[in-house]
Amino acid sequence: MNAIKRVVIAGGGSAGWMAAALLSRTLGKQLSITLVESEQIGTVGVGEASIPPLRNFNQALGLNEAEFMAFTGATFKLGIQFEGWGGADDCYHHAFGEIGTQLGLTPFHQHWLRAQLNSDKFDGQSLWRYSLNQQAAVANRCGLINYPERCPISPLEHAYHFDAGRYAQFLRQYSEGRGVNRIEGKIIQVQQHGSGDIAALQLDNGRVVAGDLFIDCSGFRALLIGETLGVGYHNWQHWLPCDSAWAVPSELGQQLKPYTRAIAHEAGWQWRIPLQHRQGNGIVFSSRDMTDEQAKAKLLDSLDGKPLAPPKLIRFSTGRRDQMWSHNCIAIGLSSGFLEPLESTSIHLIQSALQRLVKLFPASSEMAVERQRYNQQAQLEMEQIRDFIILHYHKNQRPEPFWQRLAQMAIPTNLQRKMALFQRSGQLSRDNDELFAEMAWLQVLIGQNMQPQQYHLLADGLSQSQLSQLQQDLQSIVRQLQEALPPHQDFVQRYCASK
Numbered sequence: 001m002n003a004i005k006r007v008v009i010a011g012g013g014s015a016g017w018m019a020a021a022l023l024s025r026t027l028g029k030q031l032s033i034t035l036v037e038s039e040q041i042g043t044v045g046v047g048e049a050s051i052p053p054l055r056n057f058n059q060a061l062g063l064n065e066a067e068f069m070a071f072t073g074a075t076f077k078l079g080i081q082f083e084g085w086g087g088a089d090d091c092y093h094h095a096f097g098e099i100g101t102q103l104g105l106t107p108f109h110q111h112w113l114r115a116q117l118n119s120d121k122f123d124g125q126s127l128w129r130y131s132l133n134q135q136a137a138v139a140n141r142c143g144l145i146n147y148p149e150r151c152p153i154s155p156l157e158h159a160y161h162f163d164a165g166r167y168a169q170f171l172r173q174y175s176e177g178r179g180v181n182r183i184e185g186k187i188i189q190v191q192q193h194g195s196g197d198i199a200a201l202q203l204d205n206g207r208v209v210a211g212d213l214f215i216d217c218s219g220f221r222a223l224l225i226g227e228t229l230g231v232g233y234h235n236w237q238h239w240l241p242c243d244s245a246w247a248v249p250s251e252l253g254q255q256l257k258p259y260t261r262a263i264a265h266e267a268g269w270q271w272r273i274p275l276q277h278r279q280g281n282g283i284v285f286s287s288r289d290m291t292d293e294q295a296k297a298k299l300l301d302s303l304d305g306k307p308l309a310p311p312k313l314i315r316f317s318t319g320r321r322d323q324m325w326s327h328n329c330i331a332i333g334l335s336s337g338f339l340e341p342l343e344s345t346s347i348h349l350i351q352s353a354l355q356r357l358v359k360l361f362p363a364s365s366e367m368a369v370e371r372q373r374y375n376q377q378a379q380l381e382m383e384q385i386r387d388f389i390i391l392h393y394h395k396n397q398r399p400e401p402f403w404q405r406l407a408q409m410a411i412p413t414n415l416q417r418k419m420a421l422f423q424r425s426g427q428l429s430r431d432n433d434e435l436f437a438e439m440a441w442l443q444v445l446i447g448q449n450m451q452p453q454q455y456h457l458l459a460d461g462l463s464q465s466q467l468s469q470l471q472q473d474l475q476s477i478v479r480q481l482q483e484a485l486p487p488h489q490d491f492v493q494r495y496c497a498s499k
């Protein structure tokens with residue numbers, strides 16, 4: 001058994017530099033950390049929307065939020081607006097944060113459901129009158145305000161739209177400042193011990209970089225985990241058939257919106273992500289249902305501003321590695337698997353993989369127990385997110401063949417059970433450490449037009465007049481808080497303007 005002293009990171013995209021930053025921050029005194037990257041190969045060059053836990057990652061690194069936002073051209077993200085996902089004219093939000101307020105054991109949405117089921121017409125959209133995040137987002141507002149004491153509505157919850165390439169540069173400065181050794185060079189061969197463990201990376205400039213533990217952040221190439229160790233890939237394209245994307249930056253067309261737009265089209269969807277210095281745009285599509293040229297034309301035709309670079313085509317296979325940790329190699333980032341960016345989860349998966357690795361960091365080359373636990377947790381996490389993404393596609397009422405196939409397909413059992421429970425009595429069940437909270441599931445289920453048959457009996461605990469009063473009070477508090485917020489664009493200018 002040899003002690004783990006030398007960590008080698010293969011790849012310097014967001015995954016590589018996030019790994020270098022967190023490991024140098026947490027275990028930098030105990031480890032020597034080397035990162036190898038090739039400017040000639042470059043990075044995938046996309047990735048602009050995040051979810052709120054990224055704030056915890058940045059806090060763990062001790063980053064200053066305003067500095068991080070200025071450097072990466074970031075804006076605030078309060079949620080995602082889904083356009084055309086249920087029926088072609090539908091529009092709903094997955095807003096971060098709480099909706100309404102829980103009374104005792106009764107989740108707020110059960111009271112709301114009772115009111116809706118007892119009214120003449122079920123109005124799904126009324127749910128968002130109780131979401132501060134959604135109301136602020138559609139009013140283009142975001143900022144810091146003083147919340148009244150014991151306010152029943154929880155404060156705004158935010159993530160960021162940012163330039164992931166600049167984030168990697170930011171973290172590179174941070175990591176090199178903490179002793180991480182960066183080596184420029186192309187990996188041309190991977191040397192292994194007789195056990196199969198990786199021993200060293202051989203570079204095109206003749207250097208050999210030896211290590212005890214290797215982190216494969218080489219992107220879709222998966223140089224170590226796939227090409228060298230031969231770990232297979234679990235393909236999920238039968239559930240998530242989009243396999244291609246065009247991405248293009250454009251000039252900013254309008255006021256900075258504090259939310260991502262995900263706009264469904266006949267064979268996939270498009271994203272719009274406002275940064276301070278440009279808008280990120282992309283189209284995700286199924287190559288079975290749309291040609292590359294059709295998709296490119298659709299994207300370019302719908303831009304709000306002039307394109308700033310030629311569109312870039314990216315192919316992908318949705319799925320995950322059979323094992324994310326094999327031998328002495330842990331795959332993090334695109335090498336470990338891919339879920340399309342609909343719920344902005346890839347950078348989060350890097351973050352949570354790193355947090356898991358730090359917790360389970362092996363002391364010696366005898367690492368089977370840590371590896372087993374890591375793989376089990378990583379697999380479950382990805383499957384839970386996968387199911388949430390499938391829900392957006394499956395529960396649709398669109399007429400096109402692509403959408404019809406998705407509406408009719410057999411879905412994973414766990415998702416089936418969740419939907420059945422919700423359909424019955426509006427109940428939501430979050431499994432263990434599942435990433436997406438009940439509020440996230442609720443919004444997508446209601447947004448995609450799923451209407452529960454009944455509400456939970458607990459909601460009968462309020463009298464009719466108490467229920468009406470509760471609804472009025474909460475709506476009025478949300479409205480007042482929203483109106484107190486500054487316009488998003490002004491706040492970004494004041495708080496974190498890019499230099």
Ligand SMILES: Cc1cc2nc3c(=O)[nH]c(=O)nc-3n(C[C@H](O)[C@H](O)[C@H](O)COP(=O)(O)OP(=O)(O)OC[C@H]3O[C@@H](n4cnc5c(N)ncnc54)[C@H](O)[C@@H]3O)c2cc1C
Binds near residue numbers: 012
């Ligand atoms: C269309 C699309 C949209 C996306 N949008 C989002 C989003 O909005 N939000 C989000 O969270 N995520 C998004 N992602 C995912 C996100 O881009 C990635 O998860 C993230 O950038 C991490 O990439 P990576 O570091 O794993 O890989 P890469 O960026 O590809 O980096 C790989 C690194 O390995 C190096 N490398 C490869 N081969 C060699 C070699 N032989 N020798 C030396 N170095 C080598 C490269 O030079 C590079 O430094 C999106 C992905 C796609 C495809």
